[in-house]
Amino acid sequence: xxxxxxxxxxxxxxxxxxxxxxxxxxxxxxxxxxxxxxxxxxxxxxxxxxxxxxxxxxxxxxxxxxxxxxxxxxxxxxxxxxxxxxxxxxxxxxxxxxxxxxxxxxxxxxxxxxxxxxxxxxxxxxxxxxxxxxxxxxxxxxxxxxxxxxxxxxxxxxxxxxxxxxxxxxxxxxxxxxxxxxxxxxxxxxxxxxxxxxxxxxxxxxxxxxxxxxxxxxxxxxxxxxxxxxxxxxxxxxxxxxxxxxxxxxxxxxxxxxxxxxxxxxxxxxxxxxxxx
Amino acid sequence: xxxxxxxxxxxxxxxxxxxxxxxxxxxxxxxxxxxxxxxxxxxxxxxxxxxxxxxxxxxxxxxxxxxxxxxxxxxxxxxxxxxxxxxxxxxxxxxxxxxxxxxxxxxxxxxxxxxxxxxxxxxxxxxxxxxxxxxxxxxxxxxxxxxxxxxxxxxxxxxxxxxxxxxxxxxxxxxxxxxxxxxxxxxxxxxxxxxxxxxxxxxxxxxxxxxxxxxxxxxxxxxxxxxxxxxxxxxxxxxxxxxxxxxxxxxxxxxxxxxxxxxxxxxxxxxxxxxxxxxxxxxxxxxxxxxxxxxxxxxxxxxxxxxxxxxxxxxxxxxxxxxxxxxxxxxxxxxxxxxxxxxxxxxxxxxxxxxxxxxxxxxxxxxxxxx
Amino acid sequence: xxxxxxxxxxxxxxxxxxxxxxxxxxxxxxxxxxxxxxxxxxxxxxxxxxxxxxxxxxxxxxxxxxxxxxxxxxxxxxxxxxxxxxxxxxxxxxxxxxxxxxxxxxxxxxxxxxxxxxxxxxxxxxxxxxxxxxxxxxxxxxxxxxxxxxxxxxxxxxxxxxxxxxxxxxxxxxxxxxxxxxxxxxxxxxxxxxxxxxxxxxxxxxxxxxxxxxxxxxxxxxxxxxxxxxxxxxxxxxxxxxxxxxxxxxxxxxxxxxxxxxxxxxxxxxxxxxxxxxxxxxxxxxxxxxxxxxx
Numbered sequence: 001x002x003x004x005x006x007x008x009x010x011x012x013x014x015x016x017x018x019x020x021x022x023x024x025x026x027x028x029x030x031x032x033x034x035x036x037x038x039x040x041x042x043x044x045x046x047x048x049x050x051x052x053x054x055x056x057x058x059x060x061x062x063x064x065x066x067x068x069x070x071x072x073x074x075x076x077x078x079x080x081x082x083x084x085x086x087x088x089x090x091x092x093x094x095x096x097x098x099x100x101x102x103x104x105x106x107x108x109x110x111x112x113x114x115x116x117x118x119x120x121x122x123x124x125x126x127x128x129x130x131x132x133x134x135x136x137x138x139x140x141x142x143x144x145x146x147x148x149x150x151x152x153x154x155x156x157x158x159x160x161x162x163x164x165x166x167x168x169x170x171x172x173x174x175x176x177x178x179x180x181x182x183x184x185x186x187x188x189x190x191x192x193x194x195x196x197x198x199x200x201x202x203x204x205x206x207x208x209x210x211x212x213x214x215x216x217x218x219x220x221x222x223x224x225x226x227x228x229x230x231x232x233x234x235x236x237x238x239x240x241x242x243x244x245x246x247x248x249x250x251x252x253x254x255x256x257x258x259x260x261x262x263x264x265x266x267x268x269x270x271x272x273x274x275x276x277x
Numbered sequence: 278x279x280x281x282x283x284x285x286x287x288x289x290x291x292x293x294x295x296x297x298x299x300x301x302x303x304x305x306x307x308x309x310x311x312x313x314x315x316x317x318x319x320x321x322x323x324x325x326x327x328x329x330x331x332x333x334x335x336x337x338x339x340x341x342x343x344x345x346x347x348x349x350x351x352x353x354x355x356x357x358x359x360x361x362x363x364x365x366x367x368x369x370x371x372x373x374x375x376x377x378x379x380x381x382x383x384x385x386x387x388x389x390x391x392x393x394x395x396x397x398x399x400x401x402x403x404x405x406x407x408x409x410x411x412x413x414x415x416x417x418x419x420x421x422x423x424x425x426x427x428x429x430x431x432x433x434x435x436x437x438x439x440x441x442x443x444x445x446x447x448x449x450x451x452x453x454x455x456x457x458x459x460x461x462x463x464x465x466x467x468x469x470x471x472x473x474x475x476x477x478x479x480x481x482x483x484x485x486x487x488x489x490x491x492x493x494x495x496x497x498x499x500x501x502x503x504x505x506x507x508x509x510x511x512x513x514x515x516x517x518x519x520x521x522x523x524x525x526x527x528x529x530x531x532x533x534x535x536x537x538x539x540x541x542x543x544x545x546x547x548x549x550x551x552x553x554x555x556x557x558x559x560x561x562x563x564x565x566x567x568x569x570x571x572x573x574x575x576x577x578x579x580x581x582x583x584x585x586x587x588x589x590x591x592x593x594x595x596x597x598x599x600x601x602x603x604x605x606x607x608x609x610x611x612x613x614x615x616x617x618x619x620x621x622x623x624x625x626x627x628x629x630x631x632x633x634x635x636x637x638x639x640x641x642x643x644x645x646x647x648x
Numbered sequence: 649x650x651x652x653x654x655x656x657x658x659x660x661x662x663x664x665x666x667x668x669x670x671x672x673x674x675x676x677x678x679x680x681x682x683x684x685x686x687x688x689x690x691x692x693x694x695x696x697x698x699x700x701x702x703x704x705x706x707x708x709x710x711x712x713x714x715x716x717x718x719x720x721x722x723x724x725x726x727x728x729x730x731x732x733x734x735x736x737x738x739x740x741x742x743x744x745x746x747x748x749x750x751x752x753x754x755x756x757x758x759x760x761x762x763x764x765x766x767x768x769x770x771x772x773x774x775x776x777x778x779x780x781x782x783x784x785x786x787x788x789x790x791x792x793x794x795x796x797x798x799x800x801x802x803x804x805x806x807x808x809x810x811x812x813x814x815x816x817x818x819x820x821x822x823x824x825x826x827x828x829x830x831x832x833x834x835x836x837x838x839x840x841x842x843x844x845x846x847x848x849x850x851x852x853x854x855x856x857x858x859x860x861x862x863x864x865x866x867x868x869x870x871x872x873x874x875x876x877x878x879x880x881x882x883x884x885x886x887x888x889x890x891x892x893x894x895x896x897x898x899x900x901x902x903x904x905x906x907x908x909x910x911x912x913x914x915x916x917x918x919x920x921x922x923x924x925x926x927x928x929x930x931x932x933x934x935x936x937x938x939x940x941x942x943x
Contacts, residue, residue, distance in 0.1 A: 010744070025759070094657040119921055120918040122902070123678075147670065150667060227880075231769070263754055
């Protein structure tokens, strides 16, 4: 195809895809910039006039403190990522690099755990967290989420570890390193890209986790993560869509920044496991 | 039948120019080999002729037709890839039938043509197999078969033999050459192996940095390289390059105490001024090695001797040469000088090549060099 | 040496398995236990009446169960098909567009995936708003309706709305998986196909798609699994409504737990969902394994 025609067609295709993927987000942004109270005015405009930042101030203000939920989400996701990578890293290493009898079964078991729908574990988990006194607390959210993140990250990391050259352990062992040190000093640094991919995915996954967050937070803002807080907003303020939209925009900012920065990593990570076949 | 030509064709990748305003008309019905070191642009040029790369400038012609803007599936050219590029999920039959299906031929016609081509190549017993069940040589033939099955106007081959082991490679060279003769279709063949290029080419095109360095009959290029690069690239073992000077008379070259006559074919005036530095080139098989002193010869010592069966390769050091630089000479197998023995090297005037050290061009009349 | 490596492997695997055990395996078993008791407002099953499979009987006899089952299946089939086609289109587009646009397109496509489902739900609720929702007015502008339709209140439309909202994110997910597969199609095979005379459609149909078949199957598996389990979008967008028309298995079971506070029956619901999802996945995996080329 001629270069110029190809370029034109590419632009059209990109515009169509952008329309599909970005229109909802754009609309939320537009709504958030409307003056509160004017959301229901017709006709609909492509860009609000006048532009009002009032909603953002409200949402950051003392009544809602969305930044609190964002902070909670950041803390929870960071902790979950650290924990999951550590546990999954060890497990993935064992599966990919060590020789033992039940390798395939272990991996299968871990993956089957990942297939369980949240609904079948929610009730006992709730009871367990309650009996540990961790209801409405961040650790109550962090611990189960680490477990939930293990199947996916183990799978990804195992695929990644399996692709590292095989002589590494032997070389380290002949140098006299004990196995855990081999893992720590030799394998882990080399697996940094894989860990990073898996880390980004775990972070984003736990950021969006909802059912547990909803259940554990019990409506108390101290323990709410972003998804729960936003849902709460939209249900409590059925008509103040400008506020809700502002909340949505703010809560999406960290995620969007992360995704745009690491878009390549995300794609590689998600497809590494699936495409191993 | 199409006469393929490229006119002022260029390809730039960012700041890198892979092919630089190259113009050439390929032999109609002959086998032209594009040869050169990696990065010289030969594969890029081939891909532009195929239509897989769009030129940054210039045109590609098939006969009278400007095909520069024509997509590859509409040019009637077939390509054989270095990796064979056989479709792994299809049988050999399906692989060979694919181009005919693209042309919407009927099933029976397809079957007949595929079977006929497979028989001609001796692979008809493999038609039900999948590529992963084939050996390298078999895959090679299937790739050829897929190209041949639709009787294209042009064959384009991109290092098709590089992935084969040495013996198979030599065997296949001859087979491809015979096939090409029999078919009489214009074939453009890319390789980095100069021996392969020499044996297969009707016309040889030596490329360097995106330009044609020299092109023409292979033997002529071998005997009369137009530049030091061509002299060094073509021919194995590699030619010897020696820094010499023109003597006071301007009619002979000198190296230390040795004086040598200029080749007859070189007009005396063309050599240059007295005392001017030159580069002398002499191929290892042209160096005369004698155990007794002979006139007009250089004393030297054999440092290494590599027996090659029918002949031997000597690496020689001489006082007249800079320390560490060694001359290569091919000698008859029974010549075995002792390590400290002095032997005498003579460079026959008819066999030497002289190059200008600044332009690297040969001083004799340039043959086959388009610039 | 092998003995030693087995021990090390055990040590390395233990923490992960402990975590999984506590938060996944144990809860599943515990839920199964709950389902066998008559539990309302409390989870103290040791003090409750053992009712065997009575809860299951109640659930399977209820209209709502079959309703939510039917909707879940319908939803899964419709959503996965739609998002697969859209996702494939987007994935192919990323390889087809001119080089400079490739990165931009990929970034755009990945964005919907990153947005938490429930936040999306709020977003879509605003878009579907029957007074000033953008989609309603677009529908009117395009001549598809006289007034902005009641997307979330009308039972038929609500089904479509939930599917659309889910597909918006799902297409993105499918596209990402498929992009990975497409990246593995060797360029030289496509070059060969071009030289063999194949135009774009033929190359897609005869070379690209067959070569990414394993990826396609895995993508469909994951997406189907996800669709069967869907909760966030439904909870956030319609709450299962109007009535229970858009209740999925997961969302209705959640209501049992935390709205009606019936742990016994809710657990039965949850276990049934679990068996369904796992059973279907295993069947699917067994069916597609011969098509997957393991390294």
